[in-house]
Amino acid sequence: MTEPAAEAARRLENARTRAAAMFEALPAEIHDLGRRFEAAGLELALVGGPVRDAVLGRVSADLDFTTSARPEQTEEILRGWTHDGGIWDMGREFGTLGGIRDGVKVEITTYRTETYDPASRKPQVAYGDTLEGDLSRRDFTVNAMAVRLPSLELVDPFDGLEDLAKGVLRTPVAPEQSFDDDPLRMMRAVRFVSQLDLRIEPMTAAAVADLAERITIVSAERVKDELVKLMTGVAPRRGLELMVELGLADHVLPELPEMRLAIDEHHRHKDVYEHSLTVLDQAMDLESPAGSGGPCEAPDLVLRLAALLHDIGKPATRRYEDGGVVTFRFHETVGAKMAAKRLRALAFDKDTIKKVSRLVELHLRFHGYADSPWTDSAVRRYVTDAGDLLQRLHRLTRADVTTRNQRKARALSRAYDELEERIDRLAEQEEIGRIRPDLDGNAIMSILDLPPGREVGEAYKHLLELRMEHGPLGAERAEAELRAWWAARAEG
Incomplete structure (x- = not known):
């Protein structure tokens, strides 16, 4: 033997x-x-x-x-x-x-x-x-x-x-018959590859490629369930790569193969598709261990989906500028809408859609901090805009660094370390994670003698802007600012 x-x-x-x-x-x-x-x-x-x-x-x-x-x-x-x-x-x-x-x-x-x-x-x-x-x-x-x-x-x-x-995955009967009987089995095939570290037998893989379009007759809910299992497995990247290679992604997540067409604006070694898969891997590395109770405990579906889809808007926003420069302006805004649309089509729940699309929208917010550190006001807005997604945003932002330039990577890491330290310091001083105006709606109505309505909301928003800009004002100063704003408004 x-x-x-x-x-x-x-x-x-x-x-x-x-x-x-x-x-x-x-x-x-x-x-x-x-x-x-x-x-x-x-x-x-x-x-x-x-x-x-x-x-x-x-x-x-x-x-x-x-x-x-x-x-x-x-x-x-x-x-x-x-x-x-x-x-x-x-x-x-x-x-x-x-x-x-x-x-x-x-x-x-x-x-x-x-x-x-x-x-x-x-x-x-x-x-x-x-x-x-x-x-x-x-x-x-x-x-x-x-x-x-x-x-x-x-x-x-x-x-x-x-x-x-x-370590082989094959069907008990002819693969064409098996996948024709239940096309969802094609999604299960790529899921088991990533989940159980198997490889698809060649005839089985060929049958998936031939019948990939048939996945469209399966309900979105069933497809979504398989995609979630794939994304929360130990090695989702290999399953996603197989979805693209065998044509399943064209019908389930078409935005993924479309990202192969876009080269990012810095002409780095990875195209947007490879970059996104790498960001997914790196985001997973930043998850807290399963069962630890830490932030973003593995497997964190929202973080993983956001990492995969964070640059989904790049193909739609690609522009060629003078000198051969390629730009993707506002791809984060376009991408947030695209991510929400795709996740809705896949029958994801509203909370997951909201969180993933918001992370996609915010993933570039840190851009430029290393060159020009923010004011305390900007840090407060960053935290407030992220809300309960802050820990995921931290990890997505760090995972989004895939440059081979080690000096640049270290500089970005140090800059984000500094930002997190500033967030922690401000949090100790003023509950930055739950920023509210110094006066609530009832106090505003009492001071200005107003009934509930639009004007109270405008006053609240004004005080929140002051709170963002200057930090805690205290009730006395907040009341003075409120009265001054109200008087100026009446005069105007």
């Missing part, structure tokens, strides 16, 4: 050993559930992601099962297993029921097949008869493994275990 073959065999045997230990360690409640199905003359098997994760030595939070039982039979067994009737209907029309016992949650689905009509966004579901047939409809061989219960027999008709050991 050659050395590569011996190494592959060793990895495969290690995977089998890991998986066997994980299956044996399943909760006692699961073993009991398997015995109940067996006693009823029915089959039950752990399937999909939990089996794959066990092979990888990971504990899966989800316990998904497939069964020969029809939903009414599954329900009857679950009622006895849960003891207290803790079951729920997760989609009876698709054959799926859920249950819980002593904190152990399960989802059980009847063997099935499902396909997509060429013009439909919804699957057509029919019950199947065998475990092997059910596994054949799974997206990839690494997810087409099952463990029969209670025997713990590993069922792997498509060599998913070997593929996982080799």
Whole structure:
């Protein structure tokens, strides 16, 4: 046996050993559930992601099962297993029921097949008869493994275990058939590449490229869910690169491949596309560790989306000036609108859209600080405009430095260090993160004897401008400034 073959065999045997230990360690409640199905003359098997994760030595939070039982039979067994009737209907029309016992949650689905009509966004579901047939409809061989219960027999008709050991992603049936049945599997392919450090088998990759346009029949919500999983994985860059290489991005995130056309105004070594991917990598490096409770805890979806899309407006604003200079004036403003439009089309929630587009809009605000440090007033405005996005803006701004000129990179880093120190000093002095006028609306109405209305808002805005410019005024000076503004306004 050659050395590569011996190494592959060793990895495969290690995977089998890991998986066997994980299956044996399943909760006692699961073993009991398997015995109940067996006693009823029915089959039950752990399937999909939990089996794959066990092979990888990971504990899966989800316990998904497939069964020969029809939903009414599954329900009857679950009622006895849960003891207290803790079951729920997760989609009876698709054959799926859920249950819980002593904190152990399960989802059980009847063997099935499902396909997509060429013009439909919804699957057509029919019950199947065998475990092997059910596994054949799974997206990839690494997810087409099952463990029969209670025997713990590993069922792997498509060599998913070997593929996982080799790091290969392929479909259990012809890839054209698999992706035609459910085009979302193409998005899942690029997601698994970035999430599980796999490589797509050539025929599978070719099928994605040929059928990429078919992703447009899938609902925006389902596509968005896969994109979020990709973006919050350990290596989103590789998945995004594959989306571009295989043509999926043309239909899901067309602004991404369009950035390959734009060279930034400083003629640096990276085009805007490569620059944006690098900024994404660097922003991830600045996240706080998962579970640490720190700012921008990994994975920070808002920060990552903003890093990827921060220069989305450059292709639309590219202009050629005299002397061959290329400019992208106001690309941050245009980009903020473009980012919001794309995220809306992908069915992202309003809060995420608002935060990402605001970060895109603000990402150039620091530009020029190194050459001309700001006044305290400008620092206050920077903090106020960022609001609760300040920590993300700090990281996005730092990540946006991709120059190979180390001297320039160090200068920019020192300048931003200084800005953060100034923000911290002002924060100690005057609660800079929550800047408000020295007088609130009630005080303004009392001093000027005004009812609620537009004039109170104008007075509030005037006092806020003074607060930004001069820092805390104190109630006495603020009242004097307010009365002077009101008198000047009356005279005008």
